[in-house]
Amino acid sequence: MKSLKIALSMFKMKKWSGGVVIIALAIILVFSYSLMGTRTQKKQSYDFFRNHPAGDSHLKDNHPAKSPQLELKKATKSSKKPHYINVEGLSDLYAQNNISKDESNALVVWFQMRLLLSRSDALPETNQGIREASIAWKDLLSKIKENKAAQLSNINKTEDKNCPYSVSTIDLTTSSGETILDIPCGLAEDSSISVLGIPDGHSRSFQIQLLGSQLPVESNPPIILQYNVSLPGDNMTEEPFVVQNTWTKEYGWGKEERCPSHRSVNIPKVDGLVLCNEKVVRSTMEENGNASSVGDVSANVSQGIAHERANFPFVEGNAFTATLWVGLEGFHMTVNGRHETSFVYREKLEPWLVSGVKVTGGVDILSALARGLPVPEDNDLVVDVEHLKAPLVTRKRLVMLIGIFSTGNNFERRMALRRSWMQYEAARSGDVAVRFFIGLHKNSQVNLELWKEALVYGDIQLMPFVDYYSLISLKTIAICIMGTKILPAKYIMKTDDDAFVRIDQVLTSLKEKPSNGLLYGRISLDSSPHRDRDSKWYISNEEWPHDAYPPWAHGPGYIISRDIAKFIVRGHQERDLKLFKLEDVAMGIWIEQFKNSGQEVHYMTDDRFYNAGCETDYILAHYQSPRLVLCLWEKLQKEHQPACCE
Structure with a gap:
């Protein structure tokens, strides 16, 4: 009986000590896990890029998260929350690269944003913004690598084309449809583009286009603004006009904005300027408003068109100077010193994207000048x-x-x-x-x-x-x-x-x-x-x-x-x-x-x-x-x- 009691007490002691050991091991594991989590949170983007190559499972777009807690929440609340999706180009933005630790200081937030960009409820332009960024990022990494190689080899590498304050062309001999100006680094507020030309009469219209930046994989650049001029016809009933519009591969041509628009009230303004020359529109509308009969209206319509012809800034055989300048809210066109039209910037078609100026149709361009362009300091x-x-x-x-x-x-x-x-x-x-x-x-x-x-x-x-x-x-x-x-x-x-x-x-x-x-x-x-x-x-x-x-x-x-x-x-x-x-x-x-x-x-x-x-x-x-x-x-x-x- 005594030996039985001793055995029982030893069993209890072993059970108790075993429990202590288990608890101690659990505490150590929890403490170690928390330290690992802390170190992971404090990693720089440099460490992330170095330790996670492009093929790593942690970087796959369809499996962006490996946290057990996150997976548990996804499983329990998946019906209420957006899920993670595969986004084209996202892996390229997080692939291993040749960025040094010091250089990665500009990317510390970049590293933290991957899951945010993978959400199924992403903002509408997220996919396009990421896809285009992946192409731009790979191009930038290539240039960085070239510069580093040139420095190591003590080669005086010829600098890429810079961002000049102005670009110009004089005595142009370009054929219709050619780009007359390259804009190396886009436009900024107060940038301007001036074109000196003469409508040649071979066509009743001509177009001035601002072309957008074009990635290597894109067949055609977007048109940030098309300024389409229709000259007065020989028939007095044909009025001259300007149509402004945009074009993208995704949506084609946008909504036309015609000038004169013949709006009598509530003419919207851009940077405090009206969409159309007030003098032309107001004079025509006032004359029509003063008519007392159908005959008077018809007569005034013809007179109004004649008045518009007289005020229209583009005339066959006459030289013009058209200056398109960049405002805070939109583009503004002045012709021969007078404001003619304004155009509100459209989504994803902003001035910083402009890469060139193209002219098509019946006009001879004598010269062109872009000035006030964005310039980085040396x-x-x-x-x-x-x-x-x-x-x-x-x-x-x-x-x-x-x-x-x-x-x-x-x-x-x-x-x-x-x-x-x-x-x-x-x-x-x-x-x-x-x-x-x-x-x-x-x-x-x-x-x-x-x-x-x-x-x-x-x-x-x-x-x-x-x-x-x-x-x-x-x-x-x-x-x-x-x-x-x-x-x-x-x-x-x-x-x-x-x-x-x-x-x-x-x-x-x-x-x-x-x-x-x-x-x-x-x-x-x-x-x-x-x-x-x-x-x-x-x-x-x-x-x-x-x-x-x-x-x-x-x-x-x-x-x-x-x-x-x-x-x-x-x-x-x-x-x-x-x-x-x-x-x-x-x-x-x-x-x-x-x-x-x-x-x-x-x-x-x-x-x-x-x-x-x-x-x-x-x-x-x-x-x-x-x-x-x-x-x-x-x-x-x-x-x-x-x-x-x-």
């Missing part, structure tokens, strides 16, 4: 380059991260910001970090210049898609990723590269604001979707079925608190948040969901965030050219007052 000649580089970030948590939306060929705008408000002490000391978020360009030279700029200044984050306007919400998420995972910050601000931000006043104002659940900027509390299909901000019922939007802050500049940014990043990782193409409204929608999750939201509006222009008490001024940005900074330094320059 970094070897920039005397203050060290002072313009992004400071080293040493703080564990920033006070604020400022993410700036920019486009590849906006070289001058970025340099103006580096020389102005990015020089605030808070930005130079490391309390505030400022980064540009830029998608790839379809133009290989622009991408190469952008890459060089990123390496020199260290303040650019490249995005793994072509920089279409409809995809800018992805940049908003990218800024939140950077402000929570890479450069953790208490506040995250979004702004544009044509905005001037008084960082000192932003920080002062934030001291009086809640540090959680904050949306600070110029808040729109009562707005509704644009249902007009021709609107740049058109939203269908499928995209947003409600009659109104939740509160949102105007896009030129707003600030959110860290908890909201974390909610947005996590919500998109878990596919709980909806993607929406209007980025500022999208932020409002996501914050509304943050609020619905039980969190308190503080909508703090401030009218000193000017979304259209500048006022003397500004915290943020928008639509500021590089010249105005530098002028505002100079006034602040000399007068210590926020005075506008125009």
Whole structure:
């Protein structure tokens, strides 16, 4: 009996000690797994590219995630959430490459965005933006490799064609249908193209076309703008007119915009200019309106057409100078010094895509000049380059991260910001970090210049898609990723590269604001979707079925608190948040969901965030050219007052 008790007690002891061993092993495994997870999260894109070759199963588009937790959530909620899909070209953007660790600093957010780009509910232009980006990326990698090989071999490699300020042709002898100007690096705001020509009478019409950038796999380039001129006919009843339109391979010709349009009221404006020459339209309509009988109307119609013929700027045998210039909202044509037409930019057909000018039809071109083209600075000649580089970030948590939306060929705008408000002490000391978020360009030279700029200044984050306007919400998420995972910050601000931000006043104002659940900027509390299909901000019922939007802050500049940014990043990782193409409204929608999750939201509006222009008490001024940005900074330094320059 005694031996039985001893045996029983030994058995219990073994059972107890075995349990301790099992528990200890479990703790060790959990601790080791957490360390592995932590190290994985902190990997740079350099490590990712080095350790995951193109054929790795982790990189296959149809199996982008390997986390057990993620797979479990997909299995339990697949019916409620978008799934992951295979996207053409995405693997190429994440394949192994020859990028060094230092160079990969421009790609740290890029690495974090793969799953976001693989969602089945992606924004409509995502597939095209990724497919075109993959081609542009491979071309850029090839150029980088060539440059490195040339440096190692001490070969003086001939530089690729650069981005000049102007290009011109004189005494042209081109036949109809030829490209008369090559635009190496696209157009930017205030760029202009002037054409001197004479309608030859062989045809009653001629066309001036702005051609878009063309990738090697594309058979025909898009037409960013066609300016189709129909000359007056011999018959007095045939009126002259201009038709403006666009063309893409996907959709063919767009909606024609004819001028004169004979609209009597509500003539829309572009950059403050009417779509058609007011003098021609108004005179004709007034004459028709004063008619008292059918006969008078008929007579006035003929007189009106004759009046239009007299005012029409293009006449057979007469020389003309037509200047097409780039505005903020659209293209504008002046002929012989008089404004004639305006044309709103259409989606995916923006001026930065222009690669050439082509003329067809009955016109003899004498000369052509494009000026005000985007030009990168020669970094070897920039005397203050060290002072313009992004400071080293040493703080564990920033006070604020400022993410700036920019486009590849906006070289001058970025340099103006580096020389102005990015020089605030808070930005130079490391309390505030400022980064540009830029998608790839379809133009290989622009991408190469952008890459060089990123390496020199260290303040650019490249995005793994072509920089279409409809995809800018992805940049908003990218800024939140950077402000929570890479450069953790208490506040995250979004702004544009044509905005001037008084960082000192932003920080002062934030001291009086809640540090959680904050949306600070110029808040729109009562707005509704644009249902007009021709609107740049058109939203269908499928995209947003409600009659109104939740509160949102105007896009030129707003600030959110860290908890909201974390909610947005996590919500998109878990596919709980909806993607929406209007980025500022999208932020409002996501914050509304943050609020619905039980969190308190503080909508703090401030009218000193000017979304259209500048006022003397500004915290943020928008639509500021590089010249105005530098002028505002100079006034602040000399007068210590926020005075506008125009």
